[in-house]
Amino acid sequence: MRKFVVRAALLLLCVAVPGLSSAATITSLPDFNGPSNSSGFPVDLGVIGTFNYVLPVGEVVVSASFSGTYGTQLVSLSTAGFDVEIGGETLTVCVDGAANCWVGAAPLRPFSFGLSPATFAALATGSVDLRVIQTGGTFVRLGTPTLTIDTRPGNVPEPAAMVLLLAGVGALALRRRGVRLS
16 A cells, blocks of 8 residues: 555656656747838837747647847947737837936847747747837847747646545555445
8 A cells, every 4th residue: 555655646746747848949040130110100010930849749838938139239329119929929128218228338148038838839839930120219139039848748637636546446456455434
């Protein structure tokens, strides 16, 4: 009986604890240096690239993030304000006119956003476009746009279901040994 309980506990840990069975898919696009626009905002610069990737067979998306850098040391103004759209979700990377965007000759600044669960269905397709919407004047500078997707097996039961299953199996084992449960 003790071996059974230990094995069941190990199985529960390996299957039901989030993170133990997750895999990450990471894909990046080349740097993007947009055209110089000075009016008519917002300006949809269109799809600047497509993230293509292969998710492990039978796995589902459990979290995702979008990261990269913005700004440049090559021009007097670091970058124009801009948003990105990925998987149907719009993220404001650099707010037009904010000090963190409009700093002359400043170094590249990193950013990172967690994507909402509403985007997971789009991410599960293995291909998602990255669109840029310019919200302020001059150039959009976006460096190494990176998509990170965490997955886990799709057929993993919820922890509560595993507890019920293990309780039932334990009760059957005790009954088989002749122990009364009532």
